[in-house]
Amino acid sequence: MPSTLTLAASGGAQTGAGPDPASPLCLRGLTVSYGDKPALFSVDATFPAGAMSAIIGPNGAGKSTLLKAALGLIPTVSGQVTVYGQPVAAARDRIAYVPQRASVDWDFPTTVIDVVLMGRYRKLGLFRRVSRAERALALDALARVGMEGFADRQIGQLSGGQQQRVFLARALAQDADLYVLDEPFAGVDAATERAIIDLLKGLKAQGKSVIAVHHDLATVAGYFDHVFLVNVRAMAEGPVETTFTPAALAQTYGGRLAATHLDQLALTVR
Amino acid sequence: MPDFLAALLLQAGYNATLVTIGAGLLGFAAGAAGTFLFLRKRALVSDAVAHATLPGVAIAFLVMVALGGNGQSLVGLLLGSALSAFAGLWLVEWIARTTRLAEDAAIGAVLSVFFGFGVVLLTVIQTLDRGRQAGLEDFLLGSTAGMLLQDAQTIAFGGALTVALIWVLRRPMTLVAFDAGHAAAMGIDTRRVDLAMMGLVMAVTVIGLKLVGLILIVAMLIIPAVTARFWTNRVERVLWTAGVIGGVSGYVGAALSASAPDLPTGPIIVLIAAGVFALSLLFAPARGVLASALAHRRFQARVHRRQGLLALVRAEPIHDPLTLRILRAEGLIRRDGVATDKGRALAAKIARDERRWDVARAVHQDTALTGRYDGLTPIEDVFTADQIADFDARLGGPQPVGG
Numbered sequence: 192m193p194s195t196l197t198l199a200a201s202g203g204a205q206t207g208a209g210p211d212p213a214s215p216l217c218l219r220g221l222t223v224s225y226g227d228k229p230a231l232f233s234v235d236a237t238f239p240a241g242a243m244s245a246i247i248g249p250n251g252a253g254k255s256t257l258l259k260a261a262l263g264l265i266p267t268v269s270g271q272v273t274v275y276g277q278p279v280a281a282a283r284d285r286i287a288y289v290p291q292r293a294s295v296d297w298d299f300p301t302t303v304i305d306v307v308l309m310g311r312y313r314k315l316g317l318f319r320r321v322s323r324a325e326r327a328l329a330l331d332a333l334a335r336v337g338m339e340g341f342a343d344r345q346i347g348q349l350s351g352g353q354q355q356r357v358f359l360a361r362a363l364a365q366d367a368d369l370y371v372l373d374e375p376f377a378g379v380d381a382a383t384e385r386a387i388i389d390l391l392k393g394l395k396a397q398g399k400s401v402i403a404v405h406h407d408l409a410t411v412a413g414y415f416d417h418v419f420l421v422n423v424r425a426m427a428e429g430p431v432e433t434t435f436t437p438a439a440l441a442q443t444y445g446g447r448l449a450a451t452h453l454d455q456l457a458l459t460v461r
Numbered sequence: 462m463p464d465f466l467a468a469l470l471l472q473a474g475y476n477a478t479l480v481t482i483g484a485g486l487l488g489f490a491a492g493a494a495g496t497f498l499f500l501r502k503r504a505l506v507s508d509a510v511a512h513a514t515l516p517g518v519a520i521a522f523l524v525m526v527a528l529g530g531n532g533q534s535l536v537g538l539l540l541g542s543a544l545s546a547f548a549g550l551w552l553v554e555w556i557a558r559t560t561r562l563a564e565d566a567a568i569g570a571v572l573s574v575f576f577g578f579g580v581v582l583l584t585v586i587q588t589l590d591r592g593r594q595a596g597l598e599d600f601l602l603g604s605t606a607g608m609l610l611q612d613a614q615t616i617a618f619g620g621a622l623t624v625a626l627i628w629v630l631r632r633p634m635t636l637v638a639f640d641a642g643h644a645a646a647m648g649i650d651t652r653r654v655d656l657a658m659m660g661l662v663m664a665v666t667v668i669g670l671k672l673v674g675l676i677l678i679v680a681m682l683i684i685p686a687v688t689a690r691f692w693t694n695r696v697e698r699v700l701w702t703a704g705v706i707g708g709v710s711g712y713v714g715a716a717l718s719a720s721a722p723d724l725p726t727g728p729i730i731v732l733i734a735a736g737v738f739a740l741s742l743l744f745a746p747a748r749g750v751l752a753s754a755l756a757h758r759r760f761q762a763r764v765h766r767r768q769g770l771l772a773l774v775r776a777e778p779i780h781d782p783l784t785l786r787i788l789r790a791e792g793l794i795r796r797d798g799v800a801t802d803k804g805r806a807l808a809a810k811i812a813r814d815e816r817r818w819d820v821a822r823a824v825h826q827d828t829a830l831t832g833r834y835d836g837l838t839p840i841e842d843v844f845t846a847d848q849i850a851d852f853d854a855r856l857g858g859p860q861p862v863g864g
Contacts, residue, residue, distance in 0.1 A: 283646075283647060286646065288643055294640065299500065300690060301695060312644075317633070341845075382851040
């Protein structure tokens with residue numbers, strides 16, 4: 192697929208360049224495989240600091256895999272990952288990860304506030320008691336997602352959107368610089384989607400960086416500054432206005448997007 | 462029975478007292494360690510670990526005899542069992558990691574092969590020398606007979622140490638059990654936490670081998686945890702409740718066994734734990750069957766109440782006798798079926814919330830929410846203020862109520 196490669200090059204990926212120390216997440220030659228089938232092949236990406244970035248691609252394109260590999264949660268075959276110029280292991284305090292909602296058992300015996308406090312683990316360690324200040328911090332994180340009245344709820348009683356808000360509050364409690372979210376808007380209600388996007392934009396305004404796997408092409412232009420298109424290989428990367436084009440989407444999705452859909456997207460971008 | 466009471470009150474002699482206290486501590490450690498196994502959804506691994514101890518016991522016996530001992534040293538036998546349990550555990554992990562077999566298949570294979578090998582070795586030992594092998598089959602179902610002070614001390618000390626380690630590791634184990642991905646992203650080495658958890662389970666298994674037996678030690682790990690889950694919705698409380706249930710089962714079971722030496726200890730302890738489980742299943746207020754049935758009755762009453770109030774809103778006649786009874790009992794309608802002031806006010810509120818719910822259910826395609834659409838749970842309980850404001854905005858301004 193020679194055309195794919197030229198597109199990736201023209202899309203702004205700095206192929207062959209060294210890691211960018213200013214970037215909150217910089218990938219060089221990242222390759223991940225399940226068995227002998229590559230899920231990601233030699234992916235380069237340089238996410239900009241202080242911006243909202245979307246990772247976009249069809250199902251099975253390796254979007255979630257990219258996040259997990261970048262955070263060191265799954266083994267990689269090759270490649271280099273830096274977070275603000277450091278290896279991931281040295282930058283754990285600066286990263287907050289929000290996994291997919293469906294990745295945990297919501298019948299687990301715990302309450303909303305206890306889940307949020309899990310985000311304070313690195314500060315609490317094995318022995319420190321949960322102080323009043325830590326609890327206040329967790330409650331504040333809940334208030335920022337509009338869930339302060341739900342602190343003592345059993346997590347099994349929450350709706351999908353509320354579960355997502357709790358996950359986000361746990362990430363806020365970590366007080367990180369880089370927020371990495373896996374499909375934060377999947378299966379949530381409209382009010383929650385608005386609450387989350389307002390919050391993420393607030394984080395950006397504080398100079399934090401946000402990287403999210405995103406599936407809804409219609410909202411990309413409204414929500415994000417930077418896009419990274421992926422389908423096993425890096426397809427295109429750059430500012431939404433110049434990179435999120437019908438041509439790049441057609442390349443990334445192959446035949447899986449109808450032409451009319453692409454035209455509509457083109458209208459929303461322009 | 463007086464024998465049993467004496468044992469229960471630690472009056473049945475020095476040895477029985479040691480055994481009873483040891484069994485209580487072991488039960489507490491098993492219940493607590495098993496909680497994390499249960500929460501991590503790896504309960505079955507403990508079955509493989511327990512069955513994998515048998516060849517170790519037999520080999521340790523043979524080695525000790527070959528070295529000129531009598532082969533009865535409990536510490537030596539437990540050391541052997543720990544080594545082969547570790548081999549079994551490692552094999553399960555290795556098969557699951559490097560082949561395409563699922564963990565349950567690996568557990569089944571390891572469990573049966575190790576246990577089979579152990580039984581063969583036991584048979585060999587029996588044919589070798591009838592006199593000296595006495596006692597090894599106690600490791601299958603457990604026994605308190607002939608327990609030495611040293612044995613009881615081993616159990617008590619090991620159990621206490623295990624509980625202390627569980628307390629130290631409770632936070633990382635909780636994080637990994639709930640969300641291993643997030644825990645790993647925070648820098649917790651989930652593999653090492655899992656290994657530590659399995660190490661604790663192995664310790665309980667090995668310590669409890671003589672008392673409960675390898676076939677039933679799994680029950681001591683799992684039953685207290687699932688029992689405690691009926692009573693509470695918080696990890697720390699599940700943990701300590703499971704410890705107490707395990708401890709009481711071990712204590713009472715050992716006391717019973719001490720007063721009736723012909724009964725094997727393991728099955729008695731497990732039966733007592735199972736009794737507590739059955740009672741909890743039926744009567745626990747948080748998640749028990751009876752509580753669920755009562756909750757269902759209340760739910761039914763709420764539905765009738767809501768339907769009755771909606772009928773008042775629409776000025777439709779009510780025919781259902783249960784609905785009429787509920788509305789009358791709450792003073793919402795008079796005896797002749799006409800709404801009281803209180804009834805009309807509530808009906809108006811219900812009508813507004815009903816319209817909000819219509820919007821909510823259109824917006825939220827979510828079973829967790831439709832399950833809470835019962836008409837009595839205030840909508841403010843289910844949705845946040847901004848969510849409700851969103852529904853009201855979609856309704857398009859205030860509308861007349863009371864139809």
